[in-house]
Amino acid sequence: MNALQGLALACSLLLPVAAPAAPAANATPSPDTRLQALWQRLDAGQPVTVATVGGSITTGYAAQPPREQGWAAQLARALGPQVRLVNAGVSGTDSAAAVHRLQTQVLDAAPDLVVVEFGVNDPWLDPAVRGSSFEALLRRLLQASKPPAVVVLGLTQQGNQPRDAVDVQLQLAAHYALPALDFGRWMQARVDAGHDRWAALYDEPVHPNAVGHQRIAQALLETLQAHRPPRDAAVAPPARTAMPEPRFGRAHEFTRLLTGDTWPAPFGHGFARGGPVHPEWPGQQPGWAATADDAEAQWLVHGAEVAVFHAESEHFRNLEARVDDGPWVTLQGQVPERRGYLGWHYTVVARGLEPTAHLLQVRMKRDTWAGSGRPASLLAVMTAGLYPPALRPTAFERRNAPPPGAVQVPANDAHLRWVGRVGPAPGTAGGRLLAWSGTELRARFTGTALGLSFASTHWGTSHFTVEIDGRPLWLAVPGQGASHWQLREPLAAGEHTLRLVKRTEGSMAETALLSLSLAPGGALLAPPPARPLRLAFFGDSITAGACNGDVGDDQYDDLYFHDGTRAYGALTAQRLGADYVGIAVSGIGITATWHDLLMPQVWNRDAPRADAALAPVETPAPDVVLLNLGQNDHGFPASKGQAMAADFAPRYLAFVRQLRQRYPQARLVLLLGGMSAPREQPALPQAVQQAVATLRAEGDLRVWSYRFDAFAWAHPRIDVHARMADELTRFLQTEVLK
Template structure:
């Protein structure tokens, strides 16, 4: 009998050493747990009854009575869905041996995904707390074609030193020898019949017994070939899949019958149904059913392109399929907003259902593995920079003089540089004497490249990949709030022969926001609880004020500090101490008048005036109202021609402390009674008990944009 078997050799990983140990234990009469992970072929589809006559059950029986089988096959799923269920359905069972089968279903998986997702399965298995032996089962359809996914999986098996069975070639060798026929194994092109399952089990049994006689040498886990995005995933399903806005969708739709504990997703028959969700990751996909009876959906992440989710698949007659549809890829590995809606097509008005079951994300990297588009290089005195104070650079927000001549201090969140240049290269030189890491958005031609500038450093950050030829537009925006990090931009470096051009046109409107952690965007991208250890997800550019300014096509000035108030603070700063300085420090220089001057000045304070004393069992300061009014007068003195908007909300203080809305109302009444008609107040409906995430900020921006258009800018 011909057998295609990839055996471990010297220099390969320790995985097959584990396989040999498992087989020796089995031969000695000890019990082992075998887990099989795959799609419908692993479930035993087309063998009756499947769970008893499929290849997994046949193999387990052939290995002896001491084998406990955990069959984690799920029809219609691929390796991208498998990484989401690996822990609960495989690793929690602490298997000794895992056989992975996705050669057929991964053929239909997005080619840009299948390498990363399958490799992630192998790496997570090999690095588990109790690593099992792993065998790769490479299956194809009848006739050993197509092989794209299977060949990729076999290459990964070789890379990690894993035993693998190339069943297509094993079977083709039998056919060539006149021992078998492909037609005997299949009644249709995709799923092997009962005879086919017997052949797969036979080939695997020979593979396992052959591996026990091979020689293996342990070496460290090799570097990944397809990145590590799918090692770090997040699954939103059931109660965790909750829209922050929804119209026309309701709980329901088909549940995967083989997925243990699966709960309904969201379904609709309305033509205009849409829903929005808070999601996380560098890749976002929707897991949904396919049927001849369903309608199509479409989805997008943030402001990305709309992607069709094929729910209507006419060839799926009489049974459901399941598909992993990527909606957003190569995203920042942080928080995003996912929008789904029914696709307007020929099925409009049909009353047919559309549904989706889960949202699956990948690329939630830990801090130490977060990728960067920039290469750090040392500063060089012999390489000239375009200085940060060059007249062709347009600065927006409160930016002060930097630590070195011709540099610019970027302390406050939202501080922005706008420029236009030619050439295929861009480098940014920064210096920081602060302790914290400053996170920036470097937006080039609409694409954002995150940049982290460590504190107490001086370096040049070169964009790793060359740009296209032609003219480019740059926006450099500070994301991290000023109390957490400061950095000075020393200048820009372009390609040889490139030119810095006149800046983009000025925006006609300027908004200045004064506030606390809500306005700063603190914790707005945190996946779980509020945290301050890693400030990358704290993105001031996605706070409600910055989003409102973006929607109005306005400049944004953000003067906000976490924990700050007018009468109380979680640290040593009160807003009256620092509101008019170039950085949130008492020793910082006074800020010169902004140019252009703000058209609208918005104030959102009070959360900490209530929250800090309340945390100690104390009441809000009895003089909060007059001190609040005094600070509003300070704002009016600096901005005599601006419209003033006094805001409340985003967190729970206005609901918990009646003194806050009273103080705001009294301030408005007092100023108007004294002839200041250019003052308004607004209380947000959207709020969160902890720091609001970007979904709440988006709703706040919806409210505020509407209010400004209808009441303030009319």
């Protein structure tokens, strides 16, 4: 008697009525070549690795002992003694959590067969997520360096209900031509034929008992055997085929997990390392826990979807979270139904975000459990949609020219309001040169369409935020050529507002806006009113926002993550409702530079080039001019083992005098910090203080200095920039603008 015959006999002895085999439901009509190859290896006695990934039913819950008598273990034994089982079942988890553990717990084992089971747990998952996350599991398995055979196991609760998640999973299996077992249908056919009873398989509605696990293993073996080739049959080697287009998008193929040592301490108070870990998650480390009513924390996260994996039981309390300035979402930790054991939940905080850096804020929820002293516990932050450049979604499509009949509006039209330093684009008819990050176009128009035409002789790609009626969109405009970008979806009829803001700093990319195109019959309206306050910032990479969205180390290969509109200066202007002018160049200083030019050579030009045109004094002139330089005056010579220039202080003062000469009525604020130089080089703060003292002694009382507390050893990310903006906003409100 072989293992398969033994399993079938064991199942039949549990019921008084014989149990003939039911047809495997949803089996792939044509043989699966990877399963055929698997059977050939099994029949030849070769070693095979089988992996199972799912929830508590996959772990063997309710079988005794679970890991030895669950359906996964029974399936492995039935396939043969040479089978190594990798059981990646984790109780209480769904497919959204599984994509984060798939590599380490499944793919690293190089399995030959993977059985995927999330039909019972995915109904608890956000319906907007479950299709994408389950599909990502399948796609990542099929795109592995050594793609395994994949079988989808569609389990339901007792009585074959509910089926919402299972039906989606089975449809995805068919979409990818994968073998699948609809266990509910398989079992119901046995029940309808009088050969089995649902009640025999369950002692409670969710988890199958020992009999249920045997039935699942039996049905899976039948499904696999449907693809078993005859002995000595010629089987074509498995070949990679073209991957079908995704049905639910690709966000969960590109994930990032913050947990344990990869999850740094938060900015805030009241949270400490600790809390329970998932007992079935290998290598997992404690997250962050809090008991204080005023506990709050902030973390830097990346991606288009942000979710928190948190503990829930009768003993925990609730948190709430939001991403950036989005709505607060409850993290339900207080769940009375979970008595005597811990549960875990994947709660989506925000989705549909731009796939870049964001701020996750978590705080204790003020509810009926306030003052109870009970803990709240976070286990991980799970983000999805950190797309590679070629897959980043954009609302624009590139065309050769505007649509026929479109109304063309030149970039120098008087109904367009420009904010920042914008000069004429040489060699164009009415084009405007967009170099400095933070440069902004504001307009009002009518019509159902919008297009933007650009030209560039620079090598770099310029990244823009295009905000239409308050909804931010992302656009990348490549250098070295002309391009037209048309909004894909039509706008509603009527009036619209537009903000076009350059994110990329001028030394990395510059381009010219040639024109806007509107729908036939559309027209520009009077521009939005000017903001009452105007701030102008002069600085280096800190002010430019270099690397502020980078995921890991500082990098300059993908400037999508460098966003001047989320640097501290632009954020300060936003908080104060002010117009922002940003004149900033990475690597630049007063006495030293990582490149060719010093700030005194480019600060008054239309672009950070020695051959760029001199810019006229802005009209209206800025109310406050802020200067933040010195990091590179120290950092560049220090990188070569040299001292900072001995004449930094007088040259710094001379540049401040140039600013004062250009802006005689402005308030001057001399800033210091954001990175490490002021901590490492005492001459920097001394020079700033000396400049303020000198000017005030000469009667210039409209000058101040401020040193940031927030800083980073590498380039500050958006979380540090946000804290810098908070500091600076308070200082301006209380000391400068009062």
